[in-house]
Amino acid sequence: TKVNGLVHATAGLNLHEVESVALKSIYKFRDLKPEALAEYKNDIIRKSGILDIEEPEYGFEAVGGYDILKRFIKDNIIKILQNPTKxxxxxxxxxxxxxxxxxxxxxxxxxxxxxxxxxxLPFLRLRTENIVSKYYGETERSMARALELAEEIAPCVLFIDEIDRFGQRGQLGEHEATRRTFSILLEWLGDARRKTIIVGATNRVEDLDEAFIRVGRFDYIIPMLLPDLEARRQILHVHTKVVRKVPLAKDVNLDEIARRTDWFTGAELEELVLRSARNVLKNNRDRVTAEDFEVALATFRINYDARREQMTRYLQLAELFCNDAEFLENLKRSYIVTTDRAELLKREL
Incomplete structure (x- = not known):
């Protein structure tokens, strides 16, 4: 019903804010429109400086590769949430x-x-850089308010990048503010009434306090490694055909480019496409050619030995921290090809 839509659209706002967005909708549309209220609400939340909120445009079709990970999430998270009664x-x-x-x-x-x-569901991102403050008590208040907002908007997905900022091993005894903020986050993570789905991200899982990774905080602790050959193919396809439409000349072979980009991250593959496109614009042409990709590839400086060490390290960390044995075995099998290919590449160089 329209009433339910209005209630959902204003979730997370106080009375004054509800009045404000309602008046804006009436003034502009002569009506209370849920979609207008939701957008005005999103503006208020963004202006808080502690959360970003958006309705994502793309689903898993925009995540090139990582089929094992996507299938795991579909089977163990999405299916359960989409079939609550069963x-x-x-x-x-x-x-x-x-x-x-x-x-x-x-x-x-x-x-x-x-x-x-x-x-x-709505996608919320914790503005980690704005949560941490030099003023006494401000960090804790900001964290508490952000989590309160997330719960009022829930069900939603809350993404916390660099989550290790709030719970590093050995750090908690040194800073009282960090310890209090960690306690707030930890209590919320373990609250059985929590409706928010959290996705935390870290580059240093080994530095997280043990309380963070205890059963009941997160359902799964999962590594996200460098893309393998098939993932690189799909990522290049996504960034030329899905997320953006890049006009490619007939001589462009994405399979060949994928083969030549061992140890590239997904972000670097996206940047490769953009550098190739910029070369076309610079030379006043209409289509990206194989030569444009050659020029762009030559601008990257990838330390293959360092990347291999990083991959080895994260596979070792996966053995220690990944809490699903079947996923881990599937993951390791998929990366045998990558590590073997890297050895071959080093010999070729």
Whole structure:
């Protein structure tokens, strides 16, 4: 009903804010429109400086590759949330979230955003850089307010990047403010009434306090590694055909480009497409050619030895922290090809 739509559209606002967005809608449309109220509400939340909110445009179709991870999330999170009655009969409680770890640029935030789209839920991002304050008590108040807002908007997906900022091992005894903020977040993560689905991300899972990764905080602790060959193919396709439409010349072979970009992150593959397109604009042409990709590839400086060490390290961390054995085995099998290919590449160079 329209009333339910209005209630949902204003979730998370206080009385004064509800009055404000209602008046804006009436003034502009001569009516209370849920979609208008929702957009005005989103503006208010963004202006708070502690949360970003958006309705994602793309689901998993925008996440190139990572098929094992996407299938795992579909089976263990999405299916349960989309079939609550059946799940309850089977004794399955709603998933509470997952912790993603891996090197930067592998698409952790993109995965979180696409999960929200798949679930048809709002996507919230904690503005970590604005939460931490030098003023006494401000960090704790900001964290508490952000979590309160998320719960008022819930069901939603809340993404917390660099979650290790709030719960590093050995850090908690040194700073009282950090300890109090960590306690607020920890209590909320463990609250059985929590309706918000959280996706945390970190590059340093080994530095997280043990209380953070205890059972009941996150359902799954999952590595997000560098894209393998098939993932690179799909990522290049996404950034030339899905998220953006890049006119490619007939001589462009994305399979060949994928083969030549061992150890690139997803972010670097996106940047490769953009650099190629910029070269076309610079030379006043209409289509990206194989030569444009050649020129763009030559501008990247990838330290293959360092990347291999990072991959080895994260696979070791996966052994220690990943809490689903079947997922871990599938993951390791998929990366045998990548590590073998890297050895071959080093010999070729």
């Amino acid at each position: 799940a309850e009969k089977l004794g399955l409680r709603p998933p509470r979230g997952l912790l993603l770890f891996g090197m930067g640029g592998t698409g952790k935030s993109l995965l979180a955003k696409s999960l929200a789209k798949e679930l048809k």
